[in-house]
Amino acid sequence: xxxxxxxxxxxxxxxxxxxxxxxxxxxxxxxxxxxxxxxxxxxxxxxxxxxxxxxxxxxxxxxxxxxxxxxxxxxxxxxxxxxxxxxxxxxxxxxxxxxxxxxxxxxxxxxxxxxxxxxxxxxxxxxxxxxxxxxxxxxxxxxxxxxxxxxxxxxxxxxxxxxxxxxxxxxxxxxxxxxxxxxxxxxxxxxxxxxxxxxxxxxxxxxxxxxxxxxxxxxxxxxxxxxxxxxxxxxxxxxxxxxxxxxxxxxxxxxxxxxxxxxxxxxxxxxxxxxxxxxxxxxxxxxxxxxxxxxxxxxxxxxxxxxxxxxx
Amino acid sequence: xxxxxxxxxxxxxxxxxxxxxxxxxxxxxxxxxxxxxxxxxxxxxxxxxxxxxxxxxxxxxxxxxxxxxxxxxxxxxxxxxxxxxxxxxx
Numbered sequence: 001x002x003x004x005x006x007x008x009x010x011x012x013x014x015x016x017x018x019x020x021x022x023x024x025x026x027x028x029x030x031x032x033x034x035x036x037x038x039x040x041x042x043x044x045x046x047x048x049x050x051x052x053x054x055x056x057x058x059x060x061x062x063x064x065x066x067x068x069x070x071x072x073x074x075x076x077x078x079x080x081x082x083x084x085x086x087x088x089x090x091x092x093x094x095x096x097x098x099x100x101x102x103x104x105x106x107x108x109x110x111x112x113x114x115x116x117x118x119x120x121x122x123x124x125x126x127x128x129x130x131x132x133x134x135x136x137x138x139x140x141x142x143x144x145x146x147x148x149x150x151x152x153x154x155x156x157x158x159x160x161x162x163x164x165x166x167x168x169x170x171x172x173x174x175x176x177x178x179x180x181x182x183x184x185x186x187x188x189x190x191x192x193x194x195x196x197x198x199x200x201x202x203x204x205x206x207x208x209x210x211x212x213x214x215x216x217x218x219x220x221x222x223x224x225x226x227x228x229x230x231x232x233x234x235x236x237x238x239x240x241x242x243x244x245x246x247x248x249x250x251x252x253x254x255x256x257x258x259x260x261x262x263x264x265x266x267x268x269x270x271x272x273x274x275x276x277x278x279x280x281x282x283x284x285x286x287x288x289x290x291x292x293x294x295x296x297x298x299x300x301x302x303x304x305x306x307x308x309x310x311x312x
Numbered sequence: 313x314x315x316x317x318x319x320x321x322x323x324x325x326x327x328x329x330x331x332x333x334x335x336x337x338x339x340x341x342x343x344x345x346x347x348x349x350x351x352x353x354x355x356x357x358x359x360x361x362x363x364x365x366x367x368x369x370x371x372x373x374x375x376x377x378x379x380x381x382x383x384x385x386x387x388x389x390x391x392x393x394x395x396x397x398x399x400x401x402x
Binding site: 101102103122123124125127128211212213214215216217221224244245248264 | 320398
């Protein structure tokens with residue numbers, strides 16, 4: 001059977017991402033299927049396409065965003081790529097604030113769509129970038145639209161209607177565990193809300209870096225960060241702290257052993273997912289785990305501005 | 313010799329909120345040792361058994377110490393040290 005994917009616009013290419021079963025890194029849990037949901041298959045290459053598109057479309061519908069305004073937001077990268085892509089497709093100029101130590105690849109991608117980038121102090125991290133975007137938007141509300149991915153309900157709703165619904169369609173009653181990292185927390189909030197409506201219980205496990213100073217780009221250490229307004233701790237059942245090294249090593253293994261070259265935060269998600277599967281296997285319990293692959297590893301090839309000769 | 317060390321936001325919980333602290337030592341390694349005395353816990357955030365953690369960059373001026381002798385990098389008067397995460401968070 002061939003499904004037609006002849007689409008009228010790049011915006012229609014968002015979502016309906018594949019679930020791929022892992023075979024090798026799960027060898028110690030042969031009876032527990034672990035699936036990676038490849039959000040890197042979105043047209044902008046990351047899970048952030050879903051939230052960015054919905055935030056823009058909903059704001060266009062009710063007039064918060066018009067083609068006479070410029071969209072401005074803070075982003076460590078993937079959301080910026082998504083805004084840039086859909087901004088180009090929908091005819092809306094985009095301006096982004098990001099810490100200057102965001103990977104060069106992502107700055108270049110955003111610029112390729114015509115986006116203007118303003119750099120914030122890398123020592124202040126993403127919270128510093130949020131402050132600048134907020135201030136600029138407040139000073140010029142007539143010309144700037146600030147979607148504020150950390151507070152915008154359309155961020156989690158994109159996952160409620162998209163990610164969560166797709167997982168239930170593809171796995172139905174099989175799925176027992178869902179794993180996603182916390183950045184804005186939109187993926188976990190929206191997907192978990194949908195999964196919790198299912199008639200069978202599904203454990204939702206949130207991944208976060210084990211320390212405020214970490215190398216899992218896109219993830220937030222909630223205890224030491226500005227907590228996003230959309231984040232509700234009660235939406236997930238467990239919090240799994242992953243070290244940078246474990247996330248990076250799993251990303252390497254996924255490339256070499258599964259043919260999936262994913263980013264570091266996805267490595268952390270899959271590290272956690274494989275641990276859950278191994279534990280279920282040891283305990284003789286049934287299960288099926290789904291984890292989010294947020295983006296591809298090639299986003300992280302280029303050294304960042306500050307480390308001109310740095311090799312990972 | 314006293315050197316100013318600039319501290320990134322995620323580590324300021326260990327420096328009482330300060331974005332700059334002063335530490336003394338003739339090399340980057342000695343500075344890190346002094347930082348640990350003044351701000352316990354900082355060393356483990358910066359170093360592992362192999363040296364500077366992979367996702368942390370320590371600069372003396374504009375130079376990443378990975379390329380100037382690592383923790384043995386000698387300091388001269390007026391040098392400023394900056395600790396920068398290799399990536400941006402959330």
